[in-house]
Amino acid sequence: MTKDTSNQMWGGRFAAGPDAIMEAINASIGFDQRMAAQDIAGSRAHAAMLAKTGILTDTDAEAIREGLLTVLSEIESGSFEFSTALEDIHMNVEARLKDLIGEPAGRLHTGRSRNDQVATDFKLWVRDQIDAAISGIEALIRAFVAQAEVGADWVMPGFTHLQTAQPVTWGHHMMAYVEMFGRDLSRFKDARVRMNESPLGAAALAGTSFPIDREMTAAALGFDRPAANSLDAVADRDFALEFLSAASICAMHLSRFAEELVIWSSAQFRFVTLSDRFSTGSSIMPQKKNPDAAELIRAKIGRIFGANTALLMVMKGLPLTYSKDMQEDKEQVFDAADNLMLALAAMEGMVKDMTANRESLEAAAGSGFSTATDLADWLVRALNMPFRDAHHVTGSLVAMAESKNCDLPDLTLEDMQSVHAEITDDVFGVLGVHNSVSSRMSYGGTAPQRVREQITAWREKLS
Numbered sequence: 001m002t003k004d005t006s007n008q009m010w011g012g013r014f015a016a017g018p019d020a021i022m023e024a025i026n027a028s029i030g031f032d033q034r035m036a037a038q039d040i041a042g043s044r045a046h047a048a049m050l051a052k053t054g055i056l057t058d059t060d061a062e063a064i065r066e067g068l069l070t071v072l073s074e075i076e077s078g079s080f081e082f083s084t085a086l087e088d089i090h091m092n093v094e095a096r097l098k099d100l101i102g103e104p105a106g107r108l109h110t111g112r113s114r115n116d117q118v119a120t121d122f123k124l125w126v127r128d129q130i131d132a133a134i135s136g137i138e139a140l141i142r143a144f145v146a147q148a149e150v151g152a153d154w155v156m157p158g159f160t161h162l163q164t165a166q167p168v169t170w171g172h173h174m175m176a177y178v179e180m181f182g183r184d185l186s187r188f189k190d191a192r193v194r195m196n197e198s199p200l201g202a203a204a205l206a207g208t209s210f211p212i213d214r215e216m217t218a219a220a221l222g223f224d225r226p227a228a229n230s231l232d233a234v235a236d237r238d239f240a241l242e243f244l245s246a247a248s249i250c251a252m253h254l255s256r257f258a259e260e261l262v263i264w265s266s267a268q269f270r271f272v273t274l275s276d277r278f279s280t281g282s283s284i285m286p287q288k289k290n291p292d293a294a295e296l297i298r299a300k301i302g303r304i305f306g307a308n309t310a311l312l313m314v315m316k317g318l319p320l321t322y323s324k325d326m327q328e329d330k331e332q333v334f335d336a337a338d339n340l341m342l343a344l345a346a347m348e349g350m351v352k353d354m355t356a357n358r359e360s361l362e363a364a365a366g367s368g369f370s371t372a373t374d375l376a377d378w379l380v381r382a383l384n385m386p387f388r389d390a391h392h393v394t395g396s397l398v399a400m401a402e403s404k405n406c407d408l409p410d411l412t413l414e415d416m417q418s419v420h421a422e423i424t425d426d427v428f429g430v431l432g433v434h435n436s437v438s439s440r441m442s443y444g445g446t447a448p449q450r451v452r453e454q455i456t457a458w459r460e461k462l463s
Helices: 003-010 020-026 029-052 058-077 089-101 103-107 114-150 170-195 214-220 230-235 238-264 292-315 324-329 331-353 358-365 372-383 387-403 413-419 425-430 433-439 448-462
Strands: 155-160 163-169
Touching: 029 058, 029 089, 029 114, 029 214, 029 331, 058 089, 058 103, 089 103, 089 114, 114 170, 114 230, 114 238, 114 331, 114 448, 155 170, 155 358, 155 433, 163 170, 163 433, 170 238, 170 448, 238 292, 238 331, 292 324, 292 331, 324 331, 372 387, 372 425, 372 433, 387 413, 413 425, 425 433
Parallel strands: none
Antiparallel strands: 155 163
């Protein structure tokens, strides 16, 4: 594309074409061509509205419609030649449309500006990504629910400070992530509702004097309504920020579980075995099976966090309405969306394929005096002891077990009575890990019955 052609797109304001540096810094076609489908959808909706309101003849509108379909076909087939001189996806599409249909192409831009056009395209693109994220999260939740169902009554250690705290069930641990990703699901759905207003028709910033029908274009593009203020419509990038914010929180959850998978799959834990599909070997150590997919998820999350911060920095000092700074709103959102979807897909695959090692989980569940709280609770219930006193007695018994190099259930009744004479052999009924988890019947607790209730509730939500 020649500089002369570029100048014709701008009209008569500029006599000389941009030099190479200005062209390079100004052009966005290298990345915003990803919005081609959304740009053409917006233009088709706009052309149909212009014809309906009598601003455009039916003949011109039909030529534009057919021409845009041809342009879309060329882009999808890979035969379309993008031009940096034409700056962005909007002007590339319009220039090609003019090549195809001639003079009617120049009428397409009536009643709109690149400002509302790019806001509409970008919002449509982000909305598509939200829909994709919702589907990806739902698939991941189903994978966690399936794991929970298999091991609803398998015991494992629950941790605080990565130290053994109390026994829980595998199913309970899996369902904790279901709750986390469930909140992510609601955040994306909330963001989608809030963003679903059409900027199209706001024009440059003040609306237009043409008798356009913004309700018609909004409905055609799947929006709930047109945006109510033309200034805000072209200046708003909250929808992208909300997407990045929700993506960042979801990414943080992905990273937390990725970290657990790295720990759990180690030789020191052996809680899970990851499938070969999501592991790699070592170039020098033949025994190694590395959780590379989990580690890469953990690392890629930083790119999503960075995108969120970057867009906040772009937007924080901009007066209304549009500034060229806002061209820097897309690359980080595109990158974040790509990495979020990749991380969700990889995590779903790992969760579906991983095998929990029941024996290792159960062996670890009883270590580290994990039933000490059950002992303290028994002292309160059976002996009517104040909890702080029960805590002290239990601490003394833990110290005794440590000195004998055994666990609490291995102490004799005489050992226990030497600390507190009223303890009876009934205490041994609460010291097993299975008894411990079964007793946690409070709502939201780890008892297998409660876990299965939550599994059922989530299956109903997902259906």
